[in-house]
Amino acid sequence: MSEPEHVVVVGAGLGGLRTVEGLRRAGVGGRISLVGAEKHLPYDRPPLSKQYLAGEWEHDRIALTTEDDLDELGVRMHLGRSAVALEPGQVELDDGTTLHADAIVLAVGLTSRTLDGGPGSARLLRDLDESRTLRDALGAASELLVVGAGFIGTEVASTAASRGLRVTVLEAAATPMARVLGEQVGALAARLVREGGVDLRCDASIASLGDDGATLGSGEVVTADEIVLGIGGQLDLGWLEPTGLDLSGGIPCDERGRVDGLDGVWAVGDAAAWTDPRHGDRPRHEHWTSATDQAAVVAADIAGTDPPPATVPYFWSDQFGLKIQLIGRPDLADSVLPLHGEGFADDGDTGGPIKGTAIGYLRGDELVAVAGFGAARRVARYRRPLADGADRAATLEFRDSLG
Ligand SMILES: Cc1cc2nc3c(=O)[nH]c(=O)nc-3n(C[C@H](O)[C@H](O)[C@H](O)COP(=O)(O)OP(=O)(O)OC[C@H]3O[C@@H](n4cnc5c(N)ncnc54)[C@H](O)[C@@H]3O)c2cc1C
The missing domain is CATH 3.50.50.60 (FAD/NAD(P)-binding domain)
Known part of the structure; x- marks a missing residue:
């Protein structure tokens, strides 16, 4: 598209903020508006169940931006306001305001x-x-x-x-x-x-x-x-139903985040179901890095610049003194393969020390994901075999090369 005069981003969480930042970084100079149902400036959610909940960190430590930074980016904020209706070219807010835009990005997360x-x-x-x-x-x-x-x-x-x-x-x-x-x-x-x-x-x-x-x-x-x-998140997309989209699996998008059949509308983050060109389906990832990576792709697409290289989905969790990490698409797997450590044996025995354990997930013969428990350095090395779609033999050879 030609450079937009006004971009409206709905949802002032991680994906929304990163989209706004990415647009400016990509050289988009027009107006940008960021609409957020919460009254807070964008903040980081992972610490809400970890350091913030523990009382170790305060609000300032989880802020993703400041008013000064947003001023510098030239972003018009609409905080404490929800988008209640969408048509291509316009978003209506719950105070009756209509924002006209030539690009709209939905970054609305889950409830x-x-x-x-x-x-x-x-x-x-x-x-x-x-x-x-x-x-x-x-x-x-x-x-x-x-x-x-x-x-x-x-x-x-x-x-x-x-x-x-x-x-x-x-x-x-x-x-x-x-x-x-x-x-x-x-x-x-x-x-x-x-x-x-x-x-x-x-x-x-x-x-x-x-x-x-x-x-x-x-x-x-x-x-x-x-x-x-703690029974999970759910989509809250009733306000998008008049668009006629099938929203049952999330906001349906192509591999650049363009929403099906709605010109000038993109979606990122937890609510967005992007086409995975490699596997031919449309998963939704509730991962911090997916929101960030998708925002970079959408910002480039709106700006008309080269998209960043494709990434492999990544998720982490910190609990009980260990970092659990997951790279790839375990949802596709039909078997698992012990890779490192003693916490998970070939016969499925999970009796050994947990720390340092890494497990591969295979779909047929193809490595589709790797999970690690306190095995950060090892897990990170598997990005390449995952991106290459390594088979079982190549995965084991790679494992052995790591010692
Ligand atoms: C407690 C917790 C811990 C987590 N820990 C991890 C972790 O360890 N690792 C990891 O990878 N991921 C973690 N996540 C997930 C990660 O935070 C999300 O994947 C990420 O925040 C998704 O970004 P998003 O922009 O899609 O949604 P969000 O960050 O949820 O932002 C969406 C925003 O949109 C607003 N909104 C919704 N509807 C509207 C509307 N109609 N109009 C205006 N605004 C609207 C919402 O109020 C919200 O502020 C965690 C999430 C939670 C809740």
Whole structure:
């Protein structure tokens, strides 16, 4: 497209801010508006379940930008305002303002899933205000119940345990983080959580959840002063339904983030389902680096400059003193392959030391992902074989070359 006169970015989180910065870096000189439902300037979410929740970091440490930086970028902010309608060429806000634009970027992220009939006192964790409230609440509590052992749930459990709380985690699946890691590698994660002093109950069924805790299907009662729902994020795209897009899997985009059938509209981040040209599907990544990488691609596409090189999806989590890392697409895998360390053996045994363990994920014969537990240097080396689509034999040869 020719250089836009006005770009409107909806969503003032990571993806939105990085898009704005990328546009200016790519030389876009026209007007840029950034619309954000929250009243805060863009901030970083990963610390909300880690250092910020632990009370180790304050707000200034998680700020992604400042008013001065945004002034310098020449960005018009609309904070505390939600976009409520979209048509190609215009976005309507909840105060009735219509912003006309020749390029619109949707960077709206997710909201927390909730439980129908769950107690009103159960806490969620997606934004800064929720993290601040939870951090204060944990200060006055001694027992925490976390419902859901996804990454955010287990990170909250880790942080709360490090603050001295007695923590129980209830998970409906057979292992924690199973949606992302799969159940075999999830078994190793289960050990990590349990060795961290948390009472992790998998295959748990909850008969009822009240202000004081949960009653399990077995009749057992788990008491708690505080309850956190960590049952994942969900799309909140009702306002885009009049566009006629199929939004069930996220905002459907091509491999440059252009939204299907809507000229001049792009999407990035957690809510965006980009075409993966390599595998021919449209995954949505709830990863910090994906939002950043996609923002760079979209900024270049709008500016008409060369796109940055393609990247391999990357996710990390810090919990129980270890960094869990994941590169690639484990969702595509049909088998796993022990690579390094002693935490995960060929026969699926997960009894050895967890730290230093790295596991490959194969689809057929092709390496599609690598997960590591406290194995950062090793895991990083696998970007190249993943990008090359190494087969099993080449992966093992590569592993042996790392010593
Ligand atoms: C507690 C927590 C811990 C995490 N830890 C990790 C981690 O360790 N590693 C990792 O890789 N990833 C982590 N993530 C995920 C990572 O933070 C996200 O992938 C990233 O923030 C996605 O960026 P985004 O721009 O898509 O969405 P967000 O950063 O969520 O920003 C979206 C913004 O859009 C706003 N918005 C929504 N709808 C509208 C609307 N209609 N109008 C205006 N504004 C709107 C929202 O209020 C929000 O501020 C974590 C996330 C959370 C919540």
